[in-house]
Amino acid sequence: MAARFNPLEADARWQKLWEERGTFHASGDGARPRAYILEMFPYPSGRIHIGHVRNYTMGDVLARYKRMDGFDVLHPMGWDAFGMPAENAAMEKKVHPGDWTRSNIDTMRAQLKLIGLAIDWSREFATCEPDYYGHEQALFLDLYEAGLVYRKQSEVNWDPVDMTVLANEQVIDGRGWRSGAQVERRKLSQWFLRITAFADELLDGLGELDQWPDKVRLMQENWIGKSQGLRFRFDLASEGKESPSTGSGRTEGGSGVGGEALDAEAVRPRTGSGAVEALPSSFEVFTTRPDTIFGASFAAISPDHPIALALAEGNAPLADFIAECKQGGTTAAELETAEKKGFDTGIRVVHPLDSEWTLPLYVANFVLMDYGTGAIFGCPAHDQRDLDFARKYGLPVTRVVAPSPEEAAEPIGDEAYSGPGRLVNSRFLDGLTAEDAIRDVIARAEAEGWGEGTIVWRLRDWGVSRQRYWGTPIPIIHCEACGPVPVPRDQLPVVLPEDIDFETPGNPLDRHPTWSKVDCPDCGAQARRETDTLDTFVDSSWYFIRFASQPDDSPFDRAEAESWLPVDQYIGGVEHAILHLLYARFWTRALKRIGRLDVDEPFSGLFTQGMVTHVTFQDPEGRWLTPEEAEAHPGPVTRGRVEKMSKSKRNTVDPEPIVDQYGADAVRWFMLSDSPPERDLEWSEAGIQGSWRFVQRIWRLAAEEAGRGSSTWLGDGEDLALDRKVHRTIAAVGANIEALAFNKAVANLYELTNALEKAAPSPSRSRAVEILIRLAAPMVPHLAEEAWAALGREGLIADAEWPAADPALLVEEEVTIAVQVNGKLRDTLTAPKGAAKELLEEMALASDKVARILDGKPPRKVIVVPDRLVNLVA
RNA sequence: GCGGACGUGGCGGAACCGGUAGACGCCGGAGACUUAAAAUCUCCUGCCCCUCGGGGCGUGCGGGUUCGAGUCCCGCCGUCCGCACCA
Numbered sequence: 031m032a033a034r035f036n037p038l039e040a041d042a043r044w045q046k047l048w049e050e051r052g053t054f055h056a057s058g059d060g061a062r063p064r065a066y067i068l069e070m071f072p073y074p075s076g077r078i079h080i081g082h083v084r085n086y087t088m089g090d091v092l093a094r095y096k097r098m099d100g101f102d103v104l105h106p107m108g109w110d111a112f113g114m115p116a117e118n119a120a121m122e123k124k125v126h127p128g129d130w131t132r133s134n135i136d137t138m139r140a141q142l143k144l145i146g147l148a149i150d151w152s153r154e155f156a157t158c159e160p161d162y163y164g165h166e167q168a169l170f171l172d173l174y175e176a177g178l179v180y181r182k183q184s185e186v187n188w189d190p191v192d193m194t195v196l197a198n199e200q201v202i203d204g205r206g207w208r209s210g211a212q213v214e215r216r217k218l219s220q221w222f223l224r225i226t227a228f229a230d231e232l233l234d235g236l237g238e239l240d241q242w243p244d245k246v247r248l249m250q251e252n253w254i255g256k257s258q259g260l261r262f263r264f265d266l267a268s269e270g271k272e273s274p275s276t277g278s279g280r281t282e283g284g285s286g287v288g289g290e291a292l293d294a295e296a297v298r299p300r301t302g303s304g305a306v307e308a309l310p311s312s313f314e315v316f317t318t319r320p321d322t323i324f325g326a327s328f329a330a331i332s333p334d335h336p337i338a339l340a341l342a343e344g345n346a347p348l349a350d351f352i353a354e355c356k357q358g359g360t361t362a363a364e365l366e367t368a369e370k371k372g373f374d375t376g377i378r379v380v381h382p383l384d385s386e387w388t389l390p391l392y393v394a395n396f397v398l399m400d401y402g403t404g405a406i407f408g409c410p411a412h413d414q415r416d417l418d419f420a421r422k423y424g425l426p427v428t429r430v431v432a433p434s435p436e437e438a439a440e441p442i443g444d445e446a447y448s449g450p451g452r453l454v455n456s457r458f459l460d461g462l463t464a465e466d467a468i469r470d471v472i473a474r475a476e477a478e479g480w481g482e483g484t485i486v487w488r489l490r491d492w493g494v495s496r497q498r499y500w501g502t503p504i505p506i507i508h509c510e511a512c513g514p515v516p517v518p519r520d521q522l523p524v525v526l527p528e529d530i531d532f533e534t535p536g537n538p539l540d541r542h543p544t545w546s547k548v549d550c551p552d553c554g555a556q557a558r559r560e561t562d563t564l565d566t567f568v569d570s571s572w573y574f575i576r577f578a579s580q581p582d583d584s585p586f587d588r589a590e591a592e593s594w595l596p597v598d599q600y601i602g603g604v605e606h607a608i609l610h611l612l613y614a615r616f617w618t619r620a621l622k623r624i625g626r627l628d629v630d631e632p633f634s635g636l637f638t639q640g641m642v643t644h645v646t647f648q649d650p651e652g653r654w655l656t657p658e659e660a661e662a663h664p665g666p667v668t669r670g671r672v673e674k675m676s677k678s679k680r681n682t683v684d685p686e687p688i689v690d691q692y693g694a695d696a697v698r699w700f701m702l703s704d705s706p707p708e709r710d711l712e713w714s715e716a717g718i719q720g721s722w723r724f725v726q727r728i729w730r731l732a733a734e735e736a737g738r739g740s741s742t743w744l745g746d747g748e749d750l751a752l753d754r755k756v757h758r759t760i761a762a763v764g765a766n767i768e769a770l771a772f773n774k775a776v777a778n779l780y781e782l783t784n785a786l787e788k789a790a791p792s793p794s795r796s797r798a799v800e801i802l803i804r805l806a807a808p809m810v811p812h813l814a815e816e817a818w819a820a821l822g823r824e825g826l827i828a829d830a831e832w833p834a835a836d837p838a839l840l841v842e843e844e845v846t847i848a849v850q851v852n853g854k855l856r857d858t859l860t861a862p863k864g865a866a867k868e869l870l871e872e873m874a875l876a877s878d879k880v881a882r883i884l885d886g887k888p889p890r891k892v893i894v895v896p897d898r899l900v901n902l903v904a
Numbered sequence: 905g906c907g908g909a910c911g912u913g914g915c916g917g918a919a920c921c922g923g924u925a926g927a928c929g930c931c932g933g934a935g936a937c938u939u940a941a942a943a944u945c946u947c948c949u950g951c952c953c954c955u956c957g958g959g960g961c962g963u964g965c966g967g968g969u970u971c972g973a974g975u976c977c978c979g980c981c982g983u984c985c986g987c988a989c990c991a
Contacts, residue, residue: 245908249986252907257990317991330991370989396989406991414905415989488990607986704916704929712916716930723944724929730944777918777928784928787945848924853972855924893971899923903971 035729037693070602094808111158164523165585220495255488259318262481316402321467325430334399501563509550571617646670695810732817749794
């Protein structure tokens with residue numbers, strides 16, 4: 031029996047055996063309850079990094095535990111293989127994106143296998159292969175036919191040098207990240223998925239996801255952004271109905287009577303070209319606070335609003351103002367400090383509840399075109415932005431909500447009041463609560479026909495067109511005569527051409543000599559293939575369904591997919607809290623709506639794990655150094671913060687050499703130790719060495735036990751205290767793994783190991799060693815197999831049963847009672863479990879230490895918590 | 905600005921429902937084994953005082969509730985994350 035566990039030899043041997051036996055294939059035979067454990071599949075960027083190792087180890091522990099606990103476990107792996115890095119590599123390294131991607135997949139698959147994951151590799155696929163994306167095209171057409179896909183003009187970030195569309199993240203300070211060219215806004219005709227049609231159910235569905243982190247649910251809720259309010263119409267005032275009230279602070283009943291008549295000519299936009307005649311006679315605004323309608327002092331529209339654009343024609347100052355609004359950064363700091371600016375159009379709009387009352391119409395930089403209606407009414411007293419704006423332009427500020435009657439006349443200072451209260455200065459609304467006033471105004475608007483209660487969402491439809499090569503081709507053909515025509519099903523998949531050219535900028539599909547030239551499926555005329563590809567988030571919106579069921583001739587088999595879904599536990603980074611998870615939820619619901627799959631939510635349990643961090647080092651010039659460089663550096667070196675591993679900070683750790691040195695189990699154990707899984711884990715050399723020591727400690731226990739000649743050794747009888755410890759550990763480790771509290775499960779195993787090392791040989795101890803190995807098996811599977819075999823056990827430990835905790839042994843016979851005086855711990859005593867209060871009190875009073883503190887006086891009051899403590903109040 | 909999370913030894917972190925704060929690991933210290941080192945093992949390790957019996961102080965800060973608060977309430981301070989002119 032080897033004195034040391036040698037992972038370099040053992041790891042590969044067990045991995046090979048698991049693979050040969052198909053140990054981790056999900057059977058789906060229905061003999062056992064099922065569990066679907068999934069980690070977010072990786073993008074094949076080149077090599078596995080340590081964050082992957084942490085992510086997949088967590089899922090693996092759960093999968094292995096569930097297997098031992100009697101479940102038929104589906105734990106698959108695949109590749110999110112489309113995306114821009116492959117195209118970048120193609121341009122930089124002159125390799126085909128497909129070659130680059132597939133070779134990365136080969137590398138990373140081999141690396142993942144080194145850490146001994148319990149994965150059903152028979153289900154592996156990559157999204158960049160036609161046998162995946164062809165089915166995706168079919169699903170896209172299903173949604174298209176169901177009216178859930180449409181086409182519209184939409185703005186994109188256009189890099190004029192690279193001739194390509196940029197994602198927002200690729201625009202840095204208004205310039206393309208690669209070319210450095212000034213980015214332009216361009217309108218392109220693009221495909222959209224109607225996710226907004228599911229806004230309500232996506233929001234409501236969050237309520238049932240009780241095994242999701244609150245944080246993620248909240249983020250999604252905010253992202254969906256439901257606002258209830260009133261949409262109503264402002265009529266433009268006809269000439270001669272101007273109602274001046276500027277600066278005088280309108281109060282109750284002010285209806286535009288009096289004041290000087292405005293010189294219409296002076297404020298009228300200088301149209302000359304008759305543009306004003308083309309203006310609509312009204313426009314709509316949206317508000318969540320219709321109760322404050324009598325506090326209105328202006329109306330404002332977005333610089334992108336059609337009325338603003340129409341007015342700008344022939345009005346150079348306004349055109350300049352609009353241009354100015356479009357400049358300026360969109361960063362947090364800039365927006366925070368950005369001044370509220372407006373341009374008075376000179377036009378006035380009629381207050382909907384008083385035809386004699388008109389308000390000035392501004393074009394304002396803080397009104398967004400793509401939220402609500404792109405137009406607002408300004409109520410300065412109860413909205414901070416409106417207040418800032420009103421102060422700047424001398425507009426009236428009228429309080430219409432007061433928290434108490436005394437404050438009704440209180441003027442508004444520098445802060446708008448947005449709290450609760452009752453209406454004041456609001457005619458027939460006076461005295462109502464804000465909530466009642468909202469209902470009243472909405473009802474009135476609907477009855478009178480100038481507005482209606484409505485819901486506005488922040489969520490936008492999902493634009494899925496990407497002007498890229500390395501993605502799923504959108505299966506549409508554009509015909510001059512017939513318009514967009516779906517590719518006939520028997521012509522799917524629409525396969526990406528291999529012979530492409532990355533030498534010239536732009537989308538290679540556009541430039542391909544023949545690929546896009548096809549006949550119209552409807553009329554046969556020459557037509558053009560859609561050359562846009564799908565957003566890669568589409569690929570990841572249904573891969574978990576394909577894992578569950580992968581027939582050749584359709585995306586999935588409904589019954590089979592439903593038998594596994596939803597995913598019981600999904601594990602991945604919090605960076606996907608919104609987009610990926612929302613899109614996958616949408617896609618699942620869309621499939622349900624079109625009758626393809628009866629699943630509401632794709633992931634019933636979600637866990638977002640923390641990052642792996644590492645120290646950073648810098649030389650005096652601020653250059654980042656790797657830890658090795660820092661050690662060898664001749665000059666002074668600054669030890670920086672512990673940060674997320676990144677190439678730029680040179681603090682990454684490549685897992686492969688570490689696995690080579692310490693073995694998979696030590697690395698896995700380290701990934702699970704110390705830090706709670708949802709928090710960041712700091713990588714350290716000391717930490718991995720500690721894990722290595724622990725692996726060897728378990729091995730020594732097993733080797734020593736095996737050396738006794740199986741369980742023929744008979745010691746001094748049973749060791750009841752150890753038995754209790756063992757069974758408490760069984761219960762604790764199982765509960766902690768189920769709760770994904772791996773750091774606590776690790777601590778439980780350390781405790782048991784400490785106890786075993788101290789325990790004298792006995793049959794109890796022999797049994798305990800075997801149980802320890804079974805409990806550790808999900809975490810350190812290679813060591814566990816090796817030890818299992820060394821102990822002469824039959825079969826694989828991967829197939830062994832999770833030990834059952836004996837309830838009788840979970841109950842303590844004796845408990846330690848804390849004895850407090852005035853809440854301060856003074857002594858402890860040992861008492862039988864369940865001892866009577868009177869007995870505990872008596873024992874506490876008998877304590878010397880207590881007697882000394884009490885100094886002969888009897889306690890005024892005695893509190894006894896059975897099995898816990900006695901508190902004597904002096 | 906809005907929303908959220910968090911704050912416990914030198915470090916990562918435990919602490920069920922308000923009931924012995926600091927489990928477990930790392931670092932550090934002392935010792936054993938060794939010619940020596942590594943490895944391994946044993947013990948110690950929150951801070952401060954001490955007559956070595958013990959005593960005092962301790963969960964970001966200040967209050968409060970309670971027999972009793974890391975845990976609950978109020979007010980601050982700090983760190984991190986998300987969103988962002990959302991009407």
